[in-house]
Amino acid sequence: MTQLKWQLGTVVEIRQETPKVKSLILDVPDWTTHLAGQHVDVRLTAEDGYQAQRSYSIASPPEDKYLMLTVERIEDGEVSPYLTDELRVGDRIELRGPIGGYFVWNPRDRKNEGSPLFLVAGGSGIAPLMAMIRHRANSQNKAPTKLLYSSRSYDDVIYREELDRISANDSSLRVIHTLTRRQPQNWMSYERRIDLAMLAETAWQPAEKPIAFTSGPTALVETVANHLLELGYKPECIKTERFGPTGD
Amino acid sequence: MAEKFISRGFKGRARETARALKERIPPGQYETKDFPVLSAGPTPRTPLERWDFSIYGEMAEDLKWTWDEFRKLPRETVTVDIHCVTKWSKLDTVWTGVSVDTLLKGINLDAQPAVGYLIAFCDGGYTTNLPLADVRGGKAWVVDEYDGRPLAPEHGGPARLLVPHLYFWKSAKWVRGFKLVREDRPGFWESVGYHNYGDPWKEQRYTGD
Amino acid sequence: MKDNNLRLDGNAAGGLLNEIFPFEITAAEATCGSCGRMRPIGELMLYGHGMGAILRCAGCDTALIRITHIRGCYRLDLSGMSCLRIAADIQQNP
Numbered sequence: 001m002t003q004l005k006w007q008l009g010t011v012v013e014i015r016q017e018t019p020k021v022k023s024l025i026l027d028v029p030d031w032t033t034h035l036a037g038q039h040v041d042v043r044l045t046a047e048d049g050y051q052a053q054r055s056y057s058i059a060s061p062p063e064d065k066y067l068m069l070t071v072e073r074i075e076d077g078e079v080s081p082y083l084t085d086e087l088r089v090g091d092r093i094e095l096r097g098p099i100g101g102y103f104v105w106n107p108r109d110r111k112n113e114g115s116p117l118f119l120v121a122g123g124s125g126i127a128p129l130m131a132m133i134r135h136r137a138n139s140q141n142k143a144p145t146k147l148l149y150s151s152r153s154y155d156d157v158i159y160r161e162e163l164d165r166i167s168a169n170d171s172s173l174r175v176i177h178t179l180t181r182r183q184p185q186n187w188m189s190y191e192r193r194i195d196l197a198m199l200a201e202t203a204w205q206p207a208e209k210p211i212a213f214t215s216g217p218t219a220l221v222e223t224v225a226n227h228l229l230e231l232g233y234k235p236e237c238i239k240t241e242r243f244g245p246t247g248d
Numbered sequence: 249m250a251e252k253f254i255s256r257g258f259k260g261r262a263r264e265t266a267r268a269l270k271e272r273i274p275p276g277q278y279e280t281k282d283f284p285v286l287s288a289g290p291t292p293r294t295p296l297e298r299w300d301f302s303i304y305g306e307m308a309e310d311l312k313w314t315w316d317e318f319r320k321l322p323r324e325t326v327t328v329d330i331h332c333v334t335k336w337s338k339l340d341t342v343w344t345g346v347s348v349d350t351l352l353k354g355i356n357l358d359a360q361p362a363v364g365y366l367i368a369f370c371d372g373g374y375t376t377n378l379p380l381a382d383v384r385g386g387k388a389w390v391v392d393e394y395d396g397r398p399l400a401p402e403h404g405g406p407a408r409l410l411v412p413h414l415y416f417w418k419s420a421k422w423v424r425g426f427k428l429v430r431e432d433r434p435g436f437w438e439s440v441g442y443h444n445y446g447d448p449w450k451e452q453r454y455t456g457d
Numbered sequence: 458m459k460d461n462n463l464r465l466d467g468n469a470a471g472g473l474l475n476e477i478f479p480f481e482i483t484a485a486e487a488t489c490g491s492c493g494r495m496r497p498i499g500e501l502m503l504y505g506h507g508m509g510a511i512l513r514c515a516g517c518d519t520a521l522i523r524i525t526h527i528r529g530c531y532r533l534d535l536s537g538m539s540c541l542r543i544a545a546d547i548q549q550n551p
Contacts, residue, residue, distance in 0.1 A: 440534055
């Protein structure tokens with residue numbers, strides 16, 4: 001029986017994505033490969049042996065040399081403040097992975113052939129979906145894809161410029177934002193939490209045999225999944241990943 | 249085995265124990281000022297109109313109280329230290345409720361000495377087992393207030409069992425009653441590797457300790 | 458509700474499950490012995506926070522999988538699950 005081993009990754013770059021969110025780019029020499037949607041477990045050990053462990057989605061696509069983890073700083077969190085405030089380039093962290101066989105998108109899987117993708121993210125839930133979007137762009141996959149992305153404000157949109165750039169160059173990818181708390185002047189898109197009406201307007205029709213992936217805060221994920229069922233999506237076509245509480 | 253990797257600069261949640269307190273903290277524990285919430289399932293939300301507390305089992309008597317009846321029983325406030333098997337201890341916690349001695353008053357336990365154990369059962373299906381001797385003589389309560397306020401649902405409200413001399417998983421949240429039995433039977437955690445008794449001072453965390 | 462937001466799902470137990478099963482079990486489908494609902498393990502509700510992992514049916518909250526990992530020994534109680542369906546092409550662990 002093979003077992004995932006804990007391995008060390010070195011921080012080669014830290015990127016401030018938004019005020020509360022950083023991406024850690026890691027060099028993990030013993031890394032094999034992964035599928036878009038999978039995650040790693042990160043384990044921190046204090047000097048007295050105390051350990052804390054959390055899961056983080058891999059935001060980088062399988063073909064990238066380095067692993068990217070995107071971390072939202074949770075107030076009163078035990079692990080995220082360490083990763084966003086303390087960790088420096090050159091530090092190492094312990095992780096194991098890739099983990100996950102359910103919340104994954106593999107374009108080479110014949111079951112996915114011809115299926116349009118509906119990706120719904122809340123906040124830092126964008127991370128695993130970004131791995132999918134990046135992988136899709138790198139492999140010139142043209143599966144019609146829509147991303148519905150909920151953020152608190154314009155400044156809180158993670159990977160905003162990259163998403164603009166990728167979608168500008170690819171007519172088969174459409175990115176739809178909703179900003180729930182504050183909107184800039186002349187904002188033309190949605191201004192509220194994701195609800196049934198918004199999903200009815202944005203989601204692929206069930207007859208198109210779409211696959212939906214939704215990740216982010218637990219409340220958002222459950223709302224989206226329930227509404228997609230109401231709109232006629234089959235349960236087996238909706239994949240969910242709950243991130244727990246957010247830094248709100 | 250390879251030397252354990254230490255994450256530079258990682259401290260984790262505060263867990264320092266002042267020297268003077270060491271005798272109040274069982275071996276392997278650290279003091280916390282928080283009140284962590286650990287749950288084996290979703291928080292039940294039984295409305296008080298439907299809540300009741302029963303005592304039944306392998307003896308002659310059956311007892312039951314509605315919420316109003318329970319609230320009218322003699323109550324006391326106690327200050328105790330609590331110790332969780334996940335290593336945190338919280339000192340001087342204040343609870344108000346009904347002593348288990350009061351609840352067992354209506355049962356002639358002396359006439360039924362073979363009935364030596366109780367299984368606490370709870371909303372959501374959680375159970376834990378205890379020797380009767382460990383809930384009698386002022387050692388246990390069914391409490392509905394913490395720190396002078398109604399017990400919050402995530403901490404076990406409307407009422408939970410409180411047995412502070414044992415690890416805190418024995419202080420079953422959302423308790424709805426006791427089944428009194430002749431033969432001990434491991435409860436929810438006891439049946440998957442946690443110690444059947446759970447004395448923190450003997451560090452009885454796991455089966456076989 | 459505040460504490461519902463703390464709830465994670467079977468995906469977060471993936472690492473622990475990988476220690477035991479030689480394939481990606483979060484994709485396998487579990488049938489609840491209580492209500493009959495059959496869903497991938499990734500969709501079960503995860504509770505536990507430190508004492509062990511409890512995976513519950515999203516429909517009726519019955520505990521389908523209980524796992525503890527104590528001194529290197531795993532204990533699994535699968536009695537809440539009436540069937541586990543593992544597809545022929547389920548992903549193997551690396």
